[in-house]
Amino acid sequence: MKRFLAVPLLLLALIAPVQGSDVLRIEITEGVVGAAPIAVVPFAWEGRGQAPEAVAGIIEANLARSGRFSPLDGRQFPQQPSSPNDVNFRRWREAGVDHVLVGRYGPASGGGYEVRFHLLDVLRESQIAAYRIPAPEAGLRRAAHRVSDIVYEAILDEPGAFDTRIAYILAAQDDGRPEYRLMIADSDGYNARPILVSRQPLMSPAWSPDGRRLAYVSFEGRRSQVMVQDLGSGERERVSSRRGINGAPAWSPDGRRLALALSEGGNVDIYVMDMDSRDLRRITRDSAINTEPSWSPDGRQLAFTSDRGGPPQIYTYDFEKNEIRRLTFEGRYNARPRFSPDGETLAVVHGRDGRFTIAAVDLRGGGVRILSGGPLDESPDFSPNGAMIIHASRRGDRGELATVSVDGQVRQRLSMAEGQVREPAWSPLRSR
């Protein structure tokens, strides 16, 4: 609870004002079969004047976006209860929903706000969950995300990932000159704000496992270097600036090592840096391109891209056996692997017949399942609960973000008012 209060306040104090055009807009492009019917009744505002945020609206949008819920249209609500005692279960059953969420919110006595809610099972006529959530002055949206996570988990019995953030790169034009911004937004695209702005390219943001730091590649000075930036203090540290390529940073699950792609010897190879001693251990050693490492959740393996066998394919490295194995054989182009949180699947960029899509690769069999529509999709990353994959997508001459459920059933587009959006990285779940 301590961090819940401290982190967003610090962030707000340290970053530049948010511009309206930086807000991601989310459109749901494909529907779902078998989503849970729920009614999210507008929460009653107990303060003076206008409510600062429509909390229930945020929750409803989250649940719809997950593809696992189909919220009932408000015009079909038989009543507008805000307390569980006022809920007429029979009428909600007739309206066709299994669950009803009701609540109230208002200013808290010690400053900030308090949100109270009740999740009700319409069929059993019982209460599933009821919480009070305090929120700081600027934290109402975040409180709504936490309510969404509680509802998601109470009904589906798996954790939600709404109270998380997305880092991404925004390439924009400023007075005709290119400008690159390292951005952080809430998982629903709101609160987008830059944490770094540069005239030279920024690439490959990677969250530390504790969610407090980002590693990324910066070309400031027209040389590549891997930087680590502390989100709370804004302090930046240059962790690798060797001759040639310094790229593709990936944190080990324990946060003590950083896998990197370096090209000191002329071609790019994978190394692992110990973050305490800064010692480097070389993992690959050949004349091919070896890059884009991703750690297995148990820290025992790296998956990476290599073109040692011709066009790029996915390989795995086993630390214990000190052994490299080719994983993918299907399709001409497989690159940029990311491990799923359960360690059983890789999300990759899959190229076939000139189309690049996001695909899931089974780690045991190496089978490839295409998930996205292409034709120029890249940079997949799993949500920390493993339910969704976010990726970059090209539409016309614009770069956008999109999400797809791991079964490929629900696809959504996150579009922006201006600029090219790319390389999304989903934060870890926040510790409570």
Added chain:
Amino acid sequence: MSTIYRMLMALMVAALMVACATTFDDEDVTDEPRPIDEDVTRVDVIGDDPAFDALPMDDEFRRELTSEERDFLAERIVYFAFDSSTISSEDEAVVRAHARYLSYHPNSRVVLEGHTDERGSREYNIGLGERRAQSVRRMLLAQGVSSGQIETVSFGEEQPADMRSNEEAWRLNRRVEFVYGE
């Protein structure tokens, strides 16, 4: 105030200063040179190639240059096929002309900037851009250029020459640029 906020302010001030300088320059040019006759659609200026003229050059070296070599030296970009780092035979002549310039001027320095088109994954493309830059570097070394004169950097697909998303743009974006200076 935070470091980042200060950086942003500094950037904004820098941007303003650049904007002012540009305006001043523009005012110096009072009239655009243009053909008088409407039938004339293009005017070529001979012997005034800014890319070539910007290269500091020994007088004897300049006198010895053939006009073809002049053209090759004015050319600062070589292009590549998809997922390839092979230098085409036409571009070999460009690289050789630059090799001759660099060998004759041992104090000159060049940065070879490798680029790719947007297809495929970004960090793989960083590797591919580096491979292209290395391929040009090897040819320069084979022609006798000292390794201390050459640096390579790969921008992958991050800095396209053509922002569009089509075959023509991709062709122009798969390239290595010769950047002289410092």
